[in-house]
Amino acid sequence: MSLSLLSQKRLFINGVETNVFAEPDAKLSEVLREQLNLTGTKVGCGEGQCGACSVILNGKVVRSCITKMKRVSELSQIITIEGVGEPGNLHPLQKAWALHGAAQCGFCSPGFIVSAKGLLDVNDSPTRDDIRQWFQKHRNACRCTGYKPLVDAVMAAAEVMRGDAPEESLEFKMPEDGRIWGSYYPRPTAVAKVTGTLDYGADLGLKLPDNMLHVALVQAEVHHANIISIDTSKAEGMPGVAAVLTAADVKGKNRIFGLVQSSYHKGDGWERPIINDTKVFQYGDVLAMVCAETREEAEAAAKEVHVELELLPAYLSAPEAMAEDAMEIHPGTPNVYFTQPLIKGDDTAPIFKQDDVAVVEGDFISSRQPHMPIEPDVAFAFMGDDDLLHIHSKSIAVHLHAFMIAEGMGLTPDKIALAANPMGGTFGYKLSPTSEALVGVAAMATGRPCLLRYSYFQQMTYTGKRSPFYINARMAADKKTGRLLAMEHDYSVDHGPYCEMGSVLTSRGIQFIGAGYDIPNIRGMGRTVCTNHAWGAAFRGFGGVQSVFAGETLIDEMARELGQDPLEFRYVNCYREGATTPTGATPDVIALPQLLDALRPKYKEAKERTARESTDEIKKGVGIAVGVYGAGADGVDTAEVFIQYDSDNGVTLGCSWEDHGQGADIGAVGTTHEALLPMGIPVEKIRFSWPDSAKQPPAGPAGASRSQVVVGSALNAACKAMMDALKKPDGTFMTYDEAVSAEKPTRFEGSYSSMGSVCDPETGLGTPFVNCMYTIYLSEVSVEIATGKVKVDRVSCVADLGSINNRLAVDGQIYGCIAQGIGLALSEDFEDIKKHSTMIGAGFPYIESIPDDMEIEYFENNLREHGPFGASGAGEGPMVNPHMSVINAIRDACGARIYRLPATPERVLEALKS
Template sequence: MIQKRFFVNGVERNIVVDGDASLADVLRGQMGLTGTKVGCGEGQCGACSVIMNGKVIRSCVTKMKRVDDGAKVETIEGVGQPGNLHPLQQAWMVHGGAQCGFCSPGFIVSAKGLLDQNQNPSREDVRDWFQKHRNACRCTGYVPLVDAVMDAAKVLRGEMKPEELEFKLPEGQSALGSSLPRPTALGKVTGTLDYGADLGMKLPDNALHLALVQAQVSHANLKGIDASEALKMPGVHSVLTHKDVKGKNRITGLITFPTNKGDGWDRPILCDEKVFQYGDAIAIVCADTEANARAAADKVKVDLEVLPAYLSAPEAMAEDAIEIHPGTPNVYYETQLVKGEETAPIFSDSNMVTVEGDFYLQRQPHMPIEPDVGFAYMGDDGKLYIHSKSIGVHLHLYMIAPGLGLEADQLALVANPMGGTFGYKFSPTMEALVGVAALATGRPAFLRYNYKQQQQYTGKRSPFWINLKFAATKDGELKAMESDWSVDHGPYSEFGDLLTMRGTQFIGAGYNIPNIRGNGRTVCTNHAWGSAFRSYGSPQSFFSSESLMDMLAEKLGMDPLELRYKNCYRPGSTTPTGQDPEVFPLPDLLDKLRPKYQAAKEKAKKESTDTLKKGVGISLGIYGCGLDGPDSSEAWAELNPDDTFTIHTSWQDHGQGADIGCVCTAHEILHKMGVPPEKINFTWPNTAKCPNSGPSGGSRQQVVTGNAIRVACEELVKAMEKPGGGFMTYSEMKAADKPTKYEGKWSAAGAKDCDTATGQGKPFLVYMYGAFMSEVTVDITTGETKVDRMTLAGDVGKIVNKLAVDGQMWGGLAQGIGLALSEDFEDIQKHASMVGAGFPYIKTVPDDLELIYIESPRPDGPYGAAGVGELPLTSPHVSIINAISNACGVRITHLPARPEKVLAKLQGK
């Protein structure tokens, strides 16, 4: 231990610390300054940025013994507080820079470090600064962050008044469609909103810290566990194994289709018979500190009989492969697509132009900045409470309760404020683990993954192996499609059959293809388990069909845009599942893109050199809003004693904007009573207190829960109406003996699950539509691809909040760049960090991202709105791959398109 005297936010601190402790841990743990966040813990994300002696540093990798006596440290708490904001914080709010908000304090502190040195930076100066300091954002696409810095600099230079950075909604106007900042933005930009790790530090003193004993192999029989040495380690309370789990010790995968050959009970909470993937939890060490728990976990001995590991679908489908789950075949679900006439005669017709390709989209890691975190405790009401990053609290309650040995009414799940999940938390990860610990010990239990665990022990996007064929007339009219796809879903079946059905719904989507035959299957493997990821199943699907459209255009001698324009949905068209589209914006979206596309092609041709080849690529993307079939939701609208309103939902927010979506949707009705948006409150999801609004995935909440909010508000307003005009107050409602809370329910009536024998159905009532254009430069001496510019022309119906929609679009494009060029989780060790897995930092994402909107009102959307979150990641990656082909003639069919792949193809290898 050492004594340190230094200054934090202008206040002298004289404390005793562990010299090897990080500055971040001391700031957070010993000083309670939890505005400084710890993300990767490896200096790769910048969430922990502070200013020390005038320089921006990453405090998670700065040891206290390197902090000089008398050092001056500035954290987000010293930059500005609620009621006394720095221009950067105000600008962050008004530009929508805080989506999930976990990275915001680090970015704002870093930006202050820049503006302290240079009050007149260029946009490129800002981008260079954030790149240099490794400030990483997974939500925003970086554009609004640079916008915010530029406006804050104007205020500091006196060129803009501070009040110009405040959003003011005109009195009496609805917030629907406005740029009203999120209600949570203030807490996010000041570091005062507590995320999971912050809340964990504020648990009672008797809380136990957990560490996992995890498998270091991908497939094995479990022969024994010896915890004797671990139990002797300092601070250890207990070591828990499967024997301490009182229930079924399984998480149910909730089988969607009855033809699934598994029963869904295939994921152990703690391994009892087998290890199914690298990182599987075998035991839980409970101790007084995280450090002691982790040290003891290293002492637990596990006896394993290693089995063959099948790390890809083809390996697991081989004839000699053993069953990963004995009694269930590795190919456990199959589906067919049958639309129109038989396709074989069409493909054999000599008058047809045919094209075929094999495509693979990789195991994409979600890479949130905040690693997985959660805690559990026994409530005074006798329930077990589990707090986590769950984006489906009611769903997860039913998935884990039997495994814990609890009835549903004995368990409550609560969604913490959370850093983005991008879908991996559609599946429970640590919820059951902290539940087991709290039940077994009777004490609060806290678990925080480090970033290696985040990478190795949470779900990933499931790879698709796709063979696809198109047949078209010589003038480019699509006549037939044949598809075959295998989904590598890892060892656990949850939602795997549903994911495979996404191939039915989205391979070839966007085009009127009258005759289709297809076969898809879900394959159990020993690689990372497959979980939901933004645009679930469509990036894989569109990678095949949107690549093949360009290949067909080349064979026909047609322009890729015009081939798409000729075949895209119009009245009379049907989807691959036989559904009539509800709106037809694709021709208009392509019309808006066409002049930009033509100009971009001319520019690329003019600017290409002998070594730097420029190209332009396009793609279409579509996604449904909802869970398949008659999806439903519930919301409550309540008038409070102070005449404010609370909209009760379990609309989980992982950065997409549940708070602002809730407020703007309710305000469309409530503003007619003169209610300002600041008098509308939202709720943090809690199954013990909130109605079941369903999970936040599939861009469903704005449509399904938005409609439920609309219905609830309509009922409340109707009840508040006075016979002679005007509206009752809370006290008047009570005096009239009228309820002050009203429920709203809505269901997607008319939606119908796709048939597994034919793939035909009407899975969603509302869809999102987009057309993407990418402009790239390929260095043919290295194979490196640089994305210069991207354009997204999209239709998400009536825009509910402009800031939220723009942010979702920019963020999706940035993730599309990573998917196309760098991101992967194939190598379990190499890809276990952000840098190793190919995270796209700010200089990888162009500053020039253009958004174009059409607002076609959706008949079934609240006030005509659709969702938005999935659309921008449906197919931007394919526009990049098509642009690479346009630039240098290289067609990449196995993602990501790393430089060595492009170079090898250029060299004919």
């Protein structure tokens, strides 16, 4: 047995002299979090690439996850977020962070705030560029905000700290009418996020009882193989090991249900193992789990599990898996397992042959974009004293996930209490179960609480990605009038080895290729393809991103083919009265002409500026892109909620509206406050509660931009029921005590169902969405001709999202979409496992890649019939097109048309040559 050598040091942590006993190679972050319980310091990547763990060490900002204790000298001064400020005594930076909406998911906020304090300690009058350079230098990464609100917050805090503005300027001022709907009211969770006191999954894991076990995964390091044997004998004898689990230890079906319901789907939906038993289907598949007393012991033992495999051909793209000689990845199910045609209007083939018709076409490949949240996946499970298996995770679909994993674990959904922890962003990947079934199996097998924390490598290799589309498409327009006449497309979706949501994703192609334009005649075909690359998961702008890549390229090229201005060509062809969507539906509102009118002067100014500033070495250009996306799941979409009247005359919201950074807290509170305005309930007495499938009725997942529309409408219905029950003859409302005395109910149910129709499986026609989001982006770029490097200089967005609930939240969604769209356009990819399995390797956009010059203009005159107070969604509509405004701007700048994402310098140079 090796000795564990410790060193004792006297440190001053947040001004308090503290004796610390630690191993020399221990990480400072581990000592702070696990020994000193200073969990405000978060650990994201664990590799020094995200800055979530930033602390100030002897006056310098350092990343504590890569700072070993042997580098921390005796009597060192350390400041963590707990030393910056606390609830009730906030630092100006923390106040500014809340006021400016700089904490969305909030996981990176403590690191940014500590880093910003380090800047203001040495420079109390920074410029915006100073702040941006500081965050870039210290690798402070944010996936949610687009960085602009963070810079705004630092500038505002610095002004107060210099004495140039009163501290009251950092406090929200309640509107005179008492309404917070449409205001910049800070999120209810903001104070907890900016002080580091909100417990995320790993923080809660540290608070589990001492008998908790740590789980380590034994994962496949090949893409496709038969499993010959798994030898766990050596691992079982390792120190601290309580159990080594394989597929034989799973009590149920050992499969996660992929939600297959259509008879047109050629698989049964049960192809994804919890623990793989017969085959490896993708890199990262779980072959065994080790449960041990410490994480280090679990990981050491996992390395000693011996797996014997028979390698099989790996099909890492849709074309490979569709080849005639390709074997079935799931025996008995063809690799092409779902198809969706589109037949709209007249036959298109004759139209393309007419002499007076202009035709443009292209072959497009979108990227396998990784979600890259700052917080890696984390989950824990335990058996409760209520005889339920409790699973806590980053789930954004607590009821749905309980249903998807129950049978595989040998349970029924009502025996699982699946709770959503406060979480550091998911951007959709957590619409798929990841760690839930694994920790559930571990807890059931060992009888002890079990915690699983992914490393960032595991986050990248064992969570879903945006599925690439391989699209061939062409478009026809009348040469004289410039009106679109027809479109044809054929596309294949590389959805990885597991089918969940694959058919829905494939249907997005027929819904959104060409969306925004009146195209009377369309013929299309989409197919879902099983491959051995990373499984396809939901990602913000699900399917719309890939569809718009093809559609907005063709629109842009058609304008050029006809010699027309790209904005004016869009203006002529966009939705107006009498137009129909690609699936033959009537648009819910006519928003695009107004948005294009608003964008026109900005576009003209941008065209003049880029022409003036362009040089032979650096070409500048302008691109625009139209985006349309549905708010809600296809067809009928339902939510159930309740509101509980509390004894202090406030209300607690019983809705499983999961919050992964998009703002479920303010979405639910803002909607309820507006609905209960006649009762005069103060906003601070409207209480958001974290989702738990055992405590709240099913409101559906926080995906598909459905929550504000569908869950918000259900909350509105519950509020109406409450006011109807408690209204007095004089028009006032009963207090809680009065309601109890009158034997009135104190719990009020609400439900809502949208009224769409699923697209016909044979024609593709239908009305899948009755509420849509409309955005148009304008981007200006600079292209370095010698290298192919692209820099985005400015972005403007005009948006019709219906009535805006909370401007901070919606601004943040759009800024975040711009940043993710720029990453999608220029840098982000996950094709090469070795190259792309870190944030930097996968092309994460840090602040230097995102312009500070971003502006948003909203139009709220088109109130939605199907949405509370006229609202639509906000999370995904703004994501479907920012990348295309960048790609179109590259074309405008230098003539290079990109047909494969991302537009890396190499691809830009290649396009320039062609």
